[in-house]
Structure formats: C-alpha cells, structure tokens
Amino acid sequence: MSALILITLPATRIAYVLLALLIGGESAGIPLPGETALITGSILASQGKLWLPLVIIAAASAAIVGDNIGYELGRHGARRLLSRPGRFEDRRQAFLERGEAFFERHGGKTVLFARWLPFLRVTAAWLAGANHMPWPRFFAWNALGGISWAISVGVFAYLAGHLAIRIFHDAGYVLLALIALGLVSLVLWWRFDPTSADYQ
Numbered sequence: 081m082s083a084l085i086l087i088t089l090p091a092t093r094i095a096y097v098l099l100a101l102l103i104g105g106e107s108a109g110i111p112l113p114g115e116t117a118l119i120t121g122s123i124l125a126s127q128g129k130l131w132l133p134l135v136i137i138a139a140a141s142a143a144i145v146g147d148n149i150g151y152e153l154g155r156h157g158a159r160r161l162l163s164r165p166g167r168f169e170d171r172r173q174a175f176l177e178r179g180e181a182f183f184e185r186h187g188g189k190t191v192l193f194a195r196w197l198p199f200l201r202v203t204a205a206w207l208a209g210a211n212h213m214p215w216p217r218f219f220a221w222n223a224l225g226g227i228s229w230a231i232s233v234g235v236f237a238y239l240a241g242h243l244a245i246r247i248f249h250d251a252g253y254v255l256l257a258l259i260a261l262g263l264v265s266l267v268l269w270w271r272f273d274p275t276s277a278d279y280q
Contacts, residue, residue, distance in 0.1 A: 095121070096134060100142035107146025107226075109153065109206050114143075115198075115233065122237035136234040143195065143226035147205040151218055154209025183211040191221040195229035 099121045106114030118139045125132035183190065187208060194204035208218050 095124070095130060096138045099135065100138045102142075103139050104142035104146035104149075106202055107143045107205065108149040109202055111202055115201070118230065118233050119237040122234045123241055125234075126238045126241060132234060132238050136230045139234060140227045140230035143230060144223050147191075147222045147226065148219065150205030151209040151213075151215070151222075154206035155212065156209075183208060183213045187211075187213045188217065188221040191218060192225040192228075195225040196233075 099117050102112050102117040103114035106112040118135070121130055121135040121139070122132060124130045125135050190200070191204055191208055191213075194200035205218075205222070
C-alpha cells in the first residue's frame with residue numbers, strides 16, 4: 081500500500097513526509113511498512129522522481145525519532161503494566177528481571193541489528209524502554225542503527241531496483257527465523273538442564 085501511495089505522489093515534499101510518517105510510525109511500534117516505504121522511495125530516486133540523499137535523511141531521522149517514542153512508551157507504559165500487582169505478578173517480574181539482564185549484556189547489539197529484522201524493528205525500542213536500558217546508551221546505538229539502516233537499504237534499493245523488496249523481505253524473515261530457533265534452543269536447554277536448580 082505504501083509503495084502504491086508513494087508511486088502515485090508527485091515528487092514533492094509530501095512524498096518525503098509520507099515516507100517519514102511510515103518509518104517513524106513503524107519504529108514507534110505501529111505495524112506499518114516502513115522498510116518497504118524506504119525501498120520504494122529509493123527506487124523512485126533511481127528514476128529521478130525523488131532525491132536519494134533526502135530519502136535517506138528522512139528515513140534515518142524518522143527511524144531515530146520513532147524509536148525514541150517507542151522507548152518512552154515502553155519505559156513508562158509497558159513497564160508499568162508488567163510491574164503492577166495482580167495475576168501472574170511473579171512471572172511478569174521474572175520476565176522483567178531476565179529482560180533487564182539481557183539488555184544489560186546485549187542491549188546495544190539488539191537495538192542496532194533490530195533495524196534489519198521485521199518483527200524486532202517494531203518492538204525493540206519498546207523492549208529496551210520496558211527493560212530500563214539507559215537512555216544515552218539506547219540513543220547512541222539507535223542512532224547508529226537508524227543511520228546505517230537508512231543508508232544501506234536506501235543505496236541497495238537505489239541500485240537493485242524492484243528486486244530489493246523481495247531480497248530484503250526474504251532475508252529479514254530468514255534471519256528472524258534463525259534467531260527464533262536459537263532463542264528456543266536456549267530456553268529448552270535452560271529449562272531441561274539437569275544442573276539447573278529449577279530442573280531439580
């Protein structure tokens with residue numbers, strides 16, 4: 081849908097605003113086709129309808145702003161919901177403790193590489209905020225990820241054309257599947273490890 085809208089728009093500021101809104105909304109946690117919008121904008125730039133540097137600047141800026149909105153929503157909204165007294169309080173508290181430990185060790189890498197993964201691109205900022213990842217650290221990794229993502233995807237799409245949409249989508253889901261498989265393996269190992277206290 082975003083591709084069709086961008087294609088039908090004239091080469092004016094409206095196209096760049098729409099691009100920024102789609103990417104910023106996705107980064108804040110709304111399931112919008114932000115990456116598809118960036119790819120489409122870059123393809124239009126290769127056809128001379130948009131200017132690639134401005135496409136990249138709009139995408140990177142929107143990604144950074146959107147992620148910071150998602151971070152604040154996670155820190156003050158999702159965190160409050162997970163930590164409130166009530167049903168499954170112990171499990172929710174355990175989830176937060178494990179999440180905080182994970183983001184303490186791997187938060188930077190998670191925020192950085194989440195930009196290239198379909199599901200994490202929408203949820204990483206929320207998770208970072210909910211698990212109290214320090215904001216200066218989050219902002220630094222987030223800015224690096226947003227800028228790197230906008231440049232790499234934008235330039236590749238500019239050069240590869242329409243083929244870039246399928247390449248990025250397929251590659252993203254393959255990487256996501258591999259990460260999910262690794263996480264499931266770690267959970268099963270932890271759950272059934274004979275040396276763990278829970279197992280005994």
